[in-house]
Amino acid sequence: MAEVERRHVAVVLPPREGFGPQSAGAIALLQARLADPGSAPAGPFAVTVLGARQDGPVFPLPYVPVLDSWWPPGSDARYAAGLRRALLPLRPALIEVHNRPDLARRLAAWFPPQRIALFLHNDPRGMRGAKTAAHRSALSRRLGAVVCVSAFLARCWTEGTSGLPAPRVLPNCLDLCRLPPALAPEQRAPRIVFAGRLVADKGADSFVAACAEALPLLPGWEAVMIGADRFRPDSPETPFTEALRPRAQAAGVRLLGYQDHESVMVELSRAAIAVLPSRWQEPFGLAALEAMANGAALIATRRGGLAELTEDVSVPIEAEDVAGIAQAIVGLARDPKRRASLSQAGLERARAYDLPAARRQLDQLRMELLRP
Structure with a gap:
């Protein structure tokens, strides 16, 4: 039987997030856990993680450091531009942006927005690009999905809005x-x-x-x-x-x-x-x-x-x-x-927060986003 082709997912870390044994914070640890093929049979998706250049060792997973750019001005804009250059040759089926609503908005101008999911690990009401209910409403209507690690964060996202579907809740997990x-x-x-x-x-x-x-x-x-x-x-x-x-x-x-x-x-x-x-x-x-x-x-x-x-x-x-x-x-x-x-x-x-269940939930969401 022919092997089914795995779809490519690009996981985008915040620009200051480390991705190694001596530098990873909670977001990077979670993404390394979910992407590690050594702890489970290969699923329907192949994952590449993108983030800032690392000074020390990185996790033994596909990782693309985003190269610094001199243009445009502003660190956030430069990181977004570097991501665009890194993503274009990868041609991912899906892009998952973690904890940066402003970055998801920028990427949605260059890639199909319905193939971009914003994953929130902190209260979005203090984040650039999501501080107002109008900003959050616009992102919800444009992106393929907004995903929160708790029901508490989902309530924060919808505060002051009306008519928006509730964000998906995919809790953190441990192996x-x-x-x-x-x-x-x-x-x-x-x-x-x-x-x-x-x-x-x-x-x-x-x-x-x-x-x-x-x-x-x-x-x-x-x-x-x-x-x-x-x-x-x-x-x-x-x-x-x-x-x-x-x-x-x-x-x-x-x-x-x-x-x-x-x-x-x-x-x-x-x-x-x-x-x-x-x-x-x-x-x-x-x-x-x-x-x-x-x-x-x-x-x-x-x-x-x-x-x-x-x-x-x-x-x-x-x-x-x-x-x-x-x-x-x-x-x-x-x-x-x-x-x-x-x-x-x-x-x-x-x-209830074990890794296999979390992977099944994440794969289900990815398959939903890829439906025509």
Whole structure:
């Protein structure tokens, strides 16, 4: 039987997104996961990722760096022009633009707009080209699809509009088969983990302040923070991280700095408790999904997409309520049955976000966009 020809899809990253083991953020990690042919039989689509030139190694996947241009003026326009030059010889059947409405609009002037899908990983109301309801309405009517990683983001997209179809919701995913073996609750280290960017939006300071109250009441327990201001090993020191360090030391919290994704997953698979005190209206909450998928009992706010992801499988907190966060940590640390229950509930919730199901949903959307 003749092999069916695979259709070509171009996945366009934001211009500042890394695409390598030491540089990838959440968007790039997700696209590498979805495009990796080594974790599943070849599907109906062949994927090439396009993004900025990388200084370090890239993932072992088809990747085209977008070359800088001297014209037209403006970094966004130059990136769009470079993308056009890179896309023309590829002749993709579909173009998937991630997190850049303005870039999707520019590309729609050069390529068939109904073959372009805009994928949103953050609140579009603060993005160039989508800040107003009129901008979002125009894009919805012109592009082939608008896709959001959560129902929360879909509501943000349609705010103030009328008569628009709701965006498609394709949540983030994990390849559960590639995660380290999760230890049973009784085998886990008495450790409380914060894993994420060390920024105010993620509530890093609230975690330190809560641990300062909780740890003296929990002999034998420790708290660690994994992350830095940026998703890279050479992340710069910022005024926020500089101020956080002495407070963390005084609270007995160890700062482990940036770790690659695999190392973070290993830590979460062994720790008893993960805390996500985010102030930000989380567009999805990938850090929460990673904690649950690795069996850590989760304490988290209900900000943005976290509400739909962690409902009934985590201890709810408020980011500014330091005493409440400390109380939640102490209560969970002292209650092994509750930790075991949350660990199991989190593992079951994470199964709904496994990679094979996400690939099927994405392939279905791609096939719909290719219909005449």
